[in-house]
Amino acid sequence: MVDALVRSLTCPKCGAPLTIRAGDLTVTVVCGHCNSVLDAKDPSLKILQTFEARVRPAPRIPLGTRGKWRGALWEVIGYQIRTITVEGIEYSWSEYLLFNPYEGFRYLTEYHGHWNDVLVLKTLPKTYRGGGLAGGGKPSAELLGERFQHFQTATATTTYVLGEFPWRVHVGDKAEVKDYVNPPRILSSEQTAGETTWSMGEYVSGEQIWRAYSLPGSPPSPAGVYANQPSPYRPAVGGVWKGFAAFTTALLLLAVWRFGYSPRPVVFQHDYRYVPPTVPPSDSEAAAAAFVTDTFPIGGRTSDLELSIEANLRNSWIYLDFALINDSTGTAYDFGRELSFYYGSDQDGPWTEGSNHDRALVPTVPGGRYYLRVQPQGQPVGGRLRYGGIEHADLSAVTYTLRLRRDVPWATAYGIALLLLVVPPLILVGRSLSFEHARWQESDYAAEDDE
Amino acid sequence: MTRSEATCPNCGARVEFRWSSAVQTVCPFCRSILVRQDVDLKKVGTVADLPPSSSPIQLGTAGRYRQKGFEVVGRIVYEWDQGGWNEWHVVFNDSASGWLSDAQAEYAVSFLGPQSAAPPSGGTVQPGEHVTWQGKDYEVTAVTVAHYRGVEGDLPFEYWDKRDVVFADLMTTDGGFATIDYSESAPLVFLGEYVEYHDLALTNLRRFAGW
Numbered sequence: 001m002v003d004a005l006v007r008s009l010t011c012p013k014c015g016a017p018l019t020i021r022a023g024d025l026t027v028t029v030v031c032g033h034c035n036s037v038l039d040a041k042d043p044s045l046k047i048l049q050t051f052e053a054r055v056r057p058a059p060r061i062p063l064g065t066r067g068k069w070r071g072a073l074w075e076v077i078g079y080q081i082r083t084i085t086v087e088g089i090e091y092s093w094s095e096y097l098l099f100n101p102y103e104g105f106r107y108l109t110e111y112h113g114h115w116n117d118v119l120v121l122k123t124l125p126k127t128y129r130g131g132g133l134a135g136g137g138k139p140s141a142e143l144l145g146e147r148f149q150h151f152q153t154a155t156a157t158t159t160y161v162l163g164e165f166p167w168r169v170h171v172g173d174k175a176e177v178k179d180y181v182n183p184p185r186i187l188s189s190e191q192t193a194g195e196t197t198w199s200m201g202e203y204v205s206g207e208q209i210w211r212a213y214s215l216p217g218s219p220p221s222p223a224g225v226y227a228n229q230p231s232p233y234r235p236a237v238g239g240v241w242k243g244f245a246a247f248t249t250a251l252l253l254l255a256v257w258r259f260g261y262s263p264r265p266v267v268f269q270h271d272y273r274y275v276p277p278t279v280p281p282s283d284s285e286a287a288a289a290a291f292v293t294d295t296f297p298i299g300g301r302t303s304d305l306e307l308s309i310e311a312n313l314r315n316s317w318i319y320l321d322f323a324l325i326n327d328s329t330g331t332a333y334d335f336g337r338e339l340s341f342y343y344g345s346d347q348d349g350p351w352t353e354g355s356n357h358d359r360a361l362v363p364t365v366p367g368g369r370y371y372l373r374v375q376p377q378g379q380p381v382g383g384r385l386r387y388g389g390i391e392h393a394d395l396s397a398v399t400y401t402l403r404l405r406r407d408v409p410w411a412t413a414y415g416i417a418l419l420l421l422v423v424p425p426l427i428l429v430g431r432s433l434s435f436e437h438a439r440w441q442e443s444d445y446a447a448e449d450d451e
Numbered sequence: 452m453t454r455s456e457a458t459c460p461n462c463g464a465r466v467e468f469r470w471s472s473a474v475q476t477v478c479p480f481c482r483s484i485l486v487r488q489d490v491d492l493k494k495v496g497t498v499a500d501l502p503p504s505s506s507p508i509q510l511g512t513a514g515r516y517r518q519k520g521f522e523v524v525g526r527i528v529y530e531w532d533q534g535g536w537n538e539w540h541v542v543f544n545d546s547a548s549g550w551l552s553d554a555q556a557e558y559a560v561s562f563l564g565p566q567s568a569a570p571p572s573g574g575t576v577q578p579g580e581h582v583t584w585q586g587k588d589y590e591v592t593a594v595t596v597a598h599y600r601g602v603e604g605d606l607p608f609e610y611w612d613k614r615d616v617v618f619a620d621l622m623t624t625d626g627g628f629a630t631i632d633y634s635e636s637a638p639l640v641f642l643g644e645y646v647e648y649h650d651l652a653l654t655n656l657r658r659f660a661g662w
Contacts, residue, residue: 023505024535025556103648104648122557123645124590168533
């Protein structure tokens with residue numbers, strides 16, 4: 001035997017046709033033509049209420065539409081708009097009542113393009129007043145081990161109804177609604193004089209609903225951030241930090257290898273002696289001090305080359321103008337280095353300034369035969385200042401050692417790499433924080449200064 | 452499940468018990484409420500027309516609960532100002548008797564509580580009140596004044612000629628469910644849990660046009 005759930009009726013007030021789709025589960029039915037709430041249990045459809053509606057809203061999913069949703073067929077049979085007022089501003093959302101004669105009822109709610117799939121709970125959450133350490137200040141609720149943070153408490157008023165309902169619906173009904181969130185889920189309690197009902201919503205995209213109900217066009221794009229909207233950044237934050245950790249570890253291991261163990265062959269080393277002129281030299285005199293080294297081979301692939309300088313300066317300076325020249329191509333790498341070293345003592349004790357060591361790194365040098373051209377220039381002996389009250393005229397000769405090493409790790413490069421690695425996580429964390437900020441700006445916990 | 456047959460003392464029709472331990476049944480032909488007295492059946496009343504129901508469950512519906520098969524053998528129908536609900540009397544294949552309540556397609560299975568699960572004394576409980584049974588904390592979620600509308604099939608006790616009945620519904624934080632039935636002078640406690648439609652694996656359901 002097949003029983004009928006659908007009944008066709010006529011509105012006793014305006015004569016418009018009415019349909020009841022949920023059989024005897026329907027307690028009240030609304031005539032959308034004259035905005036009358038009718039007693040579906042009464043054979044003569046007693047008028048329970050006639051309400052004023054400023055506008056006649058059109059549900060985005062028309063009544064009577066069936067969609068395959070969460071593994072079953074769900075028919076839209078009722079629609080209501082509920083409104084809360086926060087600081088004088090009204091916020092309204094839509095609730096679609098879905099029916100399946102075997103599975104019962106569920107809801108879809110929509111607020112500015114944000115949708116939730118809602119089921120009435122059959123188990124009680126535990127509520128915590130907050131303020132404690134575990135609650136992090138906000139009141140919270142726990143359902144089967146899952147913790148939700150309090151988001152908002154408001155009085156919701158039913159402002160428009162259409163279709164049929166398995167309870168006595170009434171425009172103007174008020175309920176205290178408390179929302180607790182743990183995206184993508186939202187836990188809500190609705191308290192009326194008689195009882196408290198808990199429900200669980202899960203954030204769903206408009207696209208999913210449009211597909212399930214074969215709706216024309218495309219869903220309205222969501223505006224702003226909704227209470228339980230899952231952050232698009234939060235899942236990525238964990239991943240990006242994992243990536244950061246992996247790359248940093250790799251970088252660290254590479255650095256340990258490069259600085260601690262990898263070979264850095266010396267390709268050239270020589271000691272030199274330079275006697276500064278007594279008066280400042282002319283350009284040609286200075287150029288005459290220049291010399292070239294023997295050629296030396298640099299092996300292997302393109303890599304860096306470190307020139308280190310060790311000098312024995314005593315209260316003087318030396319400037320060394322270098323050119324590293326490829327013997328076969330003539331390619332030259334020009335650079336200069338100035339060393340100075342001063343020492344003495346005053347009322348605070350001995351002091352030194354400058355250094356007798358320096359180094360320069362030529363980043364990319366291909367393999368081949370090279371030689372160095374070196375042009376030293378020092379402090380003219382005659383022009384030497386009395387420094388710190390000590391005369392050093394007899395210590396004018398400077399000896400220095402030049403050493404070229406291949407494959408020397410460059411600490412700065414590792415520092416730059418580390419900085420580059422930290423950029424994506426920081427950007428993502430910043431976006432994630434601003435998303436969460438936007439979420440909580442809509443709650444009872446909005447920062448005052450941002451409003 | 453052993454079935455037994457009898458003859459309706461009112462109309463002479465053959466009355467088949469779906470459950471051999473039934474204390475009460477209803478003649479499907481003349482709607483006489485029949486109560487077993489020793490080997491005889493005595494008519495104690497008549498069921499008025501039952502309100503139409505859109506429950507998918509009917510007498511003969513079979514299902515499973517905690518790995519035990521059951522069959523629906525009787526029901527009590529209630530109405531209240533926000534709708535109606537059915538308490539389906541179910542008998543398990545080990546002859547245990549329980550209740551499958553269907554309140555607008557919200558399903559719960561419960562059993563008459565043991566002696567230790569006595570209702571709190573001092574009158575009807577109030578919403579928000581807590582009761583502890585068998586070490587579990589139950590919170591009263593609703594107190595409903597329901598109107599008895601009739602019975603059908605086999606019941607484990609005499610149940611007829613009721614009027615307004617006060618029920619208290621209780622829930623736990625882990626899916627537990629309880630009802631206190633204040634219709635008797637000594638209120639009865641039923642303990643159980645909410646169940647998902649799919650978990651009941653119901654068969655022999657009513658069929659609805661278009662579904």
